[in-house]
Amino acid sequence: xxxxxxxxxxxxxxxxxxxxxxxxxxxxxxxxxxxxxxxxxxxxxxxxxxxxxxxxxxxxxxxxxxxxxxxxxxxxxxxxxxxxxxxxxxxxxxxxxxxxxxxxxxxxxxxxxxxxxxxxxxxxxxxxxxxxxxxxxxxxxxxxxxxxxxxxxxxxxxxxxxxxxxxxxxxxxxxxxxxxxxxxxxxxxxxxxxxxxxxxxxxxxxxxxxxxxxxxxxxxxxxxxxxxxxxxxxxxxxxxxxxxxxxxxxxxxxxxxxxxxxxxxxxxxxxxxxxxxxxxxxxxxxxxxxxxxxxxx
Amino acid sequence: xxxxxxxxxxxxxxxxxxxxxxxxxxxxxxxxxxxxxxxxxxxxxxxxxxxxxxxxxxxxxxxxxxxxxxxxxxxxxxxxxxxxxxxxxxxxxxxxxxxxxxxxxxxxxxxxxxxxxxxxxxxxxxxxxxxxxxxxxxxxxxxxxxxxxxxxxxxxxxxxxxxxxxxxxxxxxxxxxxxxxxxxxxxxxxxxxxxxxxxxxxxxxxxxxxxxxxxxxxxxxxxxxxxxxxxxxxxxxxxxxxxxxxxxxxxxxxxxxxxxxxxxxxxxxxxxxxxxxxxxxxxxxxxxxxxxxxxxxxxxxxxxxxxxx
Numbered sequence: 001x002x003x004x005x006x007x008x009x010x011x012x013x014x015x016x017x018x019x020x021x022x023x024x025x026x027x028x029x030x031x032x033x034x035x036x037x038x039x040x041x042x043x044x045x046x047x048x049x050x051x052x053x054x055x056x057x058x059x060x061x062x063x064x065x066x067x068x069x070x071x072x073x074x075x076x077x078x079x080x081x082x083x084x085x086x087x088x089x090x091x092x093x094x095x096x097x098x099x100x101x102x103x104x105x106x107x108x109x110x111x112x113x114x115x116x117x118x119x120x121x122x123x124x125x126x127x128x129x130x131x132x133x134x135x136x137x138x139x140x141x142x143x144x145x146x147x148x149x150x151x152x153x154x155x156x157x158x159x160x161x162x163x164x165x166x167x168x169x170x171x172x173x174x175x176x177x178x179x180x181x182x183x184x185x186x187x188x189x190x191x192x193x194x195x196x197x198x199x200x201x202x203x204x205x206x207x208x209x210x211x212x213x214x215x216x217x218x219x220x221x222x223x224x225x226x227x228x229x230x231x232x233x234x235x236x237x238x239x240x241x242x243x244x245x246x247x248x249x250x251x252x253x254x255x256x257x258x259x260x261x262x263x264x265x266x267x268x269x270x271x272x273x274x275x276x277x278x279x280x281x282x283x284x285x286x287x288x289x290x291x292x293x294x295x296x297x
Numbered sequence: 298x299x300x301x302x303x304x305x306x307x308x309x310x311x312x313x314x315x316x317x318x319x320x321x322x323x324x325x326x327x328x329x330x331x332x333x334x335x336x337x338x339x340x341x342x343x344x345x346x347x348x349x350x351x352x353x354x355x356x357x358x359x360x361x362x363x364x365x366x367x368x369x370x371x372x373x374x375x376x377x378x379x380x381x382x383x384x385x386x387x388x389x390x391x392x393x394x395x396x397x398x399x400x401x402x403x404x405x406x407x408x409x410x411x412x413x414x415x416x417x418x419x420x421x422x423x424x425x426x427x428x429x430x431x432x433x434x435x436x437x438x439x440x441x442x443x444x445x446x447x448x449x450x451x452x453x454x455x456x457x458x459x460x461x462x463x464x465x466x467x468x469x470x471x472x473x474x475x476x477x478x479x480x481x482x483x484x485x486x487x488x489x490x491x492x493x494x495x496x497x498x499x500x501x502x503x504x505x506x507x508x509x510x511x512x513x514x515x516x517x518x519x520x521x522x523x524x525x526x527x528x529x530x531x532x533x534x535x536x537x538x539x540x541x542x543x544x545x546x547x548x549x550x551x552x553x554x555x556x557x558x559x560x561x562x563x564x565x566x567x568x569x570x571x572x573x574x575x576x577x578x579x580x581x582x583x584x585x586x587x588x589x590x591x592x593x594x595x596x597x598x599x600x601x602x603x604x605x606x
Contacts, residue, residue, distance in 0.1 A: 031421065032417050034479075035424060038424075039435075041439060058446065111329055111332050114326075129333070132336075132340065136585065137561070137581070137585055139564045141343040142347075144347060167339045170335065171336070200324075228428035228429070229428075234546075248434065268435060272428065275426045
């Protein structure tokens with residue numbers, strides 16, 4: 001292989017090129033360190049006793065690591081008026097995320113299927129109409145939604161938040177599934193139609209079995225969005241129904257007694273772990289969700 | 298794949314067949330109907346509703362005493378709004394520019410057949426999985442002058458080192474830029490990397506045979522090919538910037554004072570805590586206007602390029 005095949009790559013075996021290559025690695029790893037440091041500091045601070053934090057250095061390793069801040073953040077720390085930790089709010093987030101993700105993904109799948117394999121006059125228009133929901137700043141729906149939730153008797157409830165996340169999530173899930181199903185050959189479906197198979201049957205037998213990748217993309221996208229949501233959470237939840245992001249913000253901004261930075265960081269880690277775990281386990285699909293619609297192949 | 302089992306296969310005679318056929322004909326529309334209704338009501342209806350609220354003098358509760366564009370006039374005369382709007386210009390401009398430069402730079406460097414590419418990519422991108430609230434909490438800790446980076450560098454012996462932007466009204470908005478760039482630049486890297494992988498090697502080979510140097514190839518051949526990526530990235534990033542709310546709440550709380558307010562926090566404060574629903578709605582409509590100003594040219598160029606294909 002000649003060096004020409006390594007197109008657009010610094011790769012000639014001269015000393016200068018080798019030095020460049022070293023520099024390249026140095027820059028890349030320095031950048032990685034910059035991205036990683038806040039997480040490292042967060043984890044280290046969360047396992048230091050308070051006595052090591054105030055006099056110590058950010059990057060000093062914990063001398064007497066302890067899980068006490070985590071235990072306190074989960075079950076005892078004050079979030080506003082109450083001192084029950086973020087644990088209960090963590091479960092709130094789960095109770096909101098699970099139904100909201102499941103419903104919005106199912107609706108998105110059926111929408112995407114209907115929009116691509118059962119096209120009718122105006123179906124493209126309907127898609128464009130729904131797509132707009134991906135782009136609005138949510139501030140523009142915030143006040144009417146508050147009033148509507150009140151009318152529906154869902155104010156300050158977890159079901160209300162599930163509704164909000166489903167309503168504003170289906171634009172994204174429909175986009176994912178529509179773009180995925182567009183690439184599946186129509187012939188498969190029209191053959192089945194000739195055989196007399198109906199709408200749901202074709203979906204169940206032909207589309208669904210090949211949908212695993214896009215279901216993963218949609219579930220991860222919705223999970224991350226809803227878990228990380230703060231705006232809807234803070235606007236529409238009550239004391240008992242706050243998601244964990246809202247509780248975390250309250251915890252950090254509660255000023256009673258000495259500031260316990262280690263507990264703050266432990267609570268931040270608790271709020272961050274679910275999405276981080278998903279990212280580590282299924283990073284490929286996470287990226288695909290992020291770039292869906294942004295880069296057209 | 299066969300579909301010989303089940304009742305739908307054997308066409309039932311007469312009317313019932315046409316009935317079931319008609320049902321099948323309507324089923325896709327029936328499936329779409331709830332979503333369309335939701336979209337019409339919760340997106341378009343709510344937008345109109347907010348616009349109507351912005352024309353009223355609603356304070357604590359929505360009222361429907363119309364005052365024309367009075368709330369917009371009040372907004373234009375509101376100093377805090379202008380702080381928020383100019384902060385958005387500074388924050389948005391720097392955030393988009395820095396993310397593009399860092400993202401494109403890292404993508405180009407990472408595209409040089411790096412053995413640990415997957416590992417590095419994972420590290421660059423993970424902040425994007427975090428909530429802006431978590432990002433805000435972490436950076437608030439790092440930027441805390443007494444205990445964070447400033448204290449650390451002083452501890453190393455640089456006694457006069459100062460990095461107290463978080464508590465200085467004229468600098469607080471730049472702390473938002475730092476945290477937001479940390480969170481989103483890896484995502485831009487991923488976009489650019491995908492774009493770079495999509496470029497035809499032949500073009501680059503041809504340029505190399507012509508004797509072009511590597512930096513020249515990047516500047517003249519590769520980056521122009523990535524115009525669509527730049528375009529999408531700018532659109533997504535400015536969209537994130539306009540919507541930025543959680544990061545401000547968690548990192549600066551809009552402070553010191555209201556020096557680091559953004560339109561999103563301005564809107565929330567007036568609509569939900571300061572009992573100024575009319576004014577808050579007017580600011581929300583202006584935010585929508587801002588998004589549309591970015592979105593419409595983008596969609597226009599998307600549609601035009603599709604027609605040219």
